[in-house]
Amino acid sequence: MSQMTLSRTHAAPLTPGEFHRFDAAGQPFVYLVPSAGVFRLDEASLAVLDALAEADMTAEQITAALQPRFAPGAVIDRIGELEGIRALGPAGESNGQVPDVLPPKGFPLTTMVLNVTSKCNLACTYCYEYGEDAIVEQSTKPRFMDDETARESVDFMFAQAGSNRVVHLTFFGGETLLNFKLLKGTTEYARRRAADCGKRVEFSLTTNATLLRPEIIDWIVENEVGVTISMDGPREVQDGLRVFRNGMGSYDVILPRIQELLRRHESRPIGARVTLTSRNLDVITIYRHLTEQIGFWEVGFAPVTTASCRDYAIEDAGFDRMLGQFNELAYEFLEHAATDRHHGFSNVKDTLEEIHKGVSKAYPCGAGLGLMGVATDGDVALCHRFAGSDEHKIGSVSAGIDVERQYEFLEKHHINEKTDCSKCWARPLCAGGCYHEAHTRYGDTAAANLHYCEWIRSWTHTCLEIYGELAERNPDFLAHFDA
Amino acid sequence: MKHLKPINRKASRIEAHLARDASGAAAAGEHQPEPHGSPGEEKDVVALGGILPEVPDFPHIPLGCSLVFFPGWEADETGGTAGLCQPVERDLFDCHLACFWPAHVPDQLNSSPDWTGKCAAAQKDWRKLDLIFP
Numbered sequence: 289m290s291q292m293t294l295s296r297t298h299a300a301p302l303t304p305g306e307f308h309r310f311d312a313a314g315q316p317f318v319y320l321v322p323s324a325g326v327f328r329l330d331e332a333s334l335a336v337l338d339a340l341a342e343a344d345m346t347a348e349q350i351t352a353a354l355q356p357r358f359a360p361g362a363v364i365d366r367i368g369e370l371e372g373i374r375a376l377g378p379a380g381e382s383n384g385q386v387p388d389v390l391p392p393k394g395f396p397l398t399t400m401v402l403n404v405t406s407k408c409n410l411a412c413t414y415c416y417e418y419g420e421d422a423i424v425e426q427s428t429k430p431r432f433m434d435d436e437t438a439r440e441s442v443d444f445m446f447a448q449a450g451s452n453r454v455v456h457l458t459f460f461g462g463e464t465l466l467n468f469k470l471l472k473g474t475t476e477y478a479r480r481r482a483a484d485c486g487k488r489v490e491f492s493l494t495t496n497a498t499l500l501r502p503e504i505i506d507w508i509v510e511n512e513v514g515v516t517i518s519m520d521g522p523r524e525v526q527d528g529l530r531v532f533r534n535g536m537g538s539y540d541v542i543l544p545r546i547q548e549l550l551r552r553h554e555s556r557p558i559g560a561r562v563t564l565t566s567r568n569l570d571v572i573t574i575y576r577h578l579t580e581q582i583g584f585w586e587v588g589f590a591p592v593t594t595a596s597c598r599d600y601a602i603e604d605a606g607f608d609r610m611l612g613q614f615n616e617l618a619y620e621f622l623e624h625a626a627t628d629r630h631h632g633f634s635n636v637k638d639t640l641e642e643i644h645k646g647v648s649k650a651y652p653c654g655a656g657l658g659l660m661g662v663a664t665d666g667d668v669a670l671c672h673r674f675a676g677s678d679e680h681k682i683g684s685v686s687a688g689i690d691v692e693r694q695y696e697f698l699e700k701h702h703i704n705e706k707t708d709c710s711k712c713w714a715r716p717l718c719a720g721g722c723y724h725e726a727h728t729r730y731g732d733t734a735a736a737n738l739h740y741c742e743w744i745r746s747w748t749h750t751c752l753e754i755y756g757e758l759a760e761r762n763p764d765f766l767a768h769f770d771a
Numbered sequence: 772m773k774h775l776k777p778i779n780r781k782a783s784r785i786e787a788h789l790a791r792d793a794s795g796a797a798a799a800g801e802h803q804p805e806p807h808g809s810p811g812e813e814k815d816v817v818a819l820g821g822i823l824p825e826v827p828d829f830p831h832i833p834l835g836c837s838l839v840f841f842p843g844w845e846a847d848e849t850g851g852t853a854g855l856c857q858p859v860e861r862d863l864f865d866c867h868l869a870c871f872w873p874a875h876v877p878d879q880l881n882s883s884p885d886w887t888g889k890c891a892a893a894q895k896d897w898r899k900l901d902l903i904f905p
Contacts, residue, residue, distance in 0.1 A: 323785060328775065330775070333775060365774060369774055369775050373775065
């Protein structure tokens, strides 16, 4: 008989399971790890967990400790329910990690990111493709993708899509619109192939907006292409780091082009994607400028990916400042969502959706699984950030995926392999963070991004509070995420 | 579930799963599993099909441990360690944390509180346990 059986007598001490406690709208909640379930507690269940937070106790000791506040029967009921959801359990027994099971082979592709060119007409200081932390040796690869490679990529995408009815084709760069001719031909070909396969294809692209000429806007509108514009904020911010090769700022060039696109392109929401550095951390000013003055529907912020030694890298004090402003915007989002009004802070919306669905990740993102990046020469990499890096190649569009290499990657990067994450309550949502960030900081895609752990936990806590508050005040808003 | 309210989708699935378990057990004519501390049977005992007598608590004995020095645990039949029935690293944690037999490990209360900081799962991470030089 196992030790486990022997310890499960009713006199066995109980210990708290793995969870994160938070309060919202005056109510107590738990976020369970690793299941990612969110439950609201009542007063007696909260008292049980509070008692156990002091020391492991048997059920008898807990009932005794909580008398006369709660009757023994009521406490035993709560212990049963809390044990059912694994918020507590017998001391000395494992709470159970996410099983070390790899995704099934032939996992269907949802999104293919096509790096149509590695050339860019801007020279942003922090660029991960050209800047000081570049990982791809640009001189060994063609600067522009050719039509044949693009068509092969589309064939590859539909072959890999398996049972997925809808596939997403994202054009990326360099500056994507430098290879506009290829985009036109590729979208036409992809539509034809989609019709042959009985699937639907959706297009999107990322651009720095410098080349948004009228004929390009026409094409975007006609093809209902989703557009994300890389832009950092008001003139003084944008022109600080997003510059042309001669050092001239790009703000005045892109502003009229963006305004024209926003005026004409109404079928898909247009978002701005802001890179935050130590030199531009004024999140709220940037947000107001991009939404209220320029008119973007959504704005997403991401800290710059860089080695810690760069002068634009964000250090601890910068992260605190950024987080403070993220929180302010997040609570502004809450007040809008509580009354069914739109708010464009996309970072909080993305996290709320993951909390609502109860996402518990074995991998931080879909790279190398449901998402792959294709380099200009047709090599397939984990994602667009690694496209063109021989070290991170997992196949090619002509020869297909090297399944052995792909699964070697998946084995090595599973959350259970990240010791540093094994005790962190935020791991169901974070799972160690971006592979590219880890590679840039630590030289290893499998490393956990320890430099922003505190920040991720704090941000996840804020999002849980907002989620709990919305669940109390306007649950219909959360139901939108079920669609 | 009467006292905990599932809020997100995953919580609803957990609740449905527990309800299914409970109704399945009821349909099979078995006793419903009772929470810890309640009188009566425990889940594992139900699975064995009978009621176990109360068993007094006694020291936890690590898996594979023997109370006397039999070959097979500390040394293999040739006197070496290559053919042990359990890898020697396995006892690093189980012996020093839970066993009445003290293992020689650094003082984690005073001088080396972070000795196991990088070793969350001994089976995988034991190589990360560093030597300590007093």
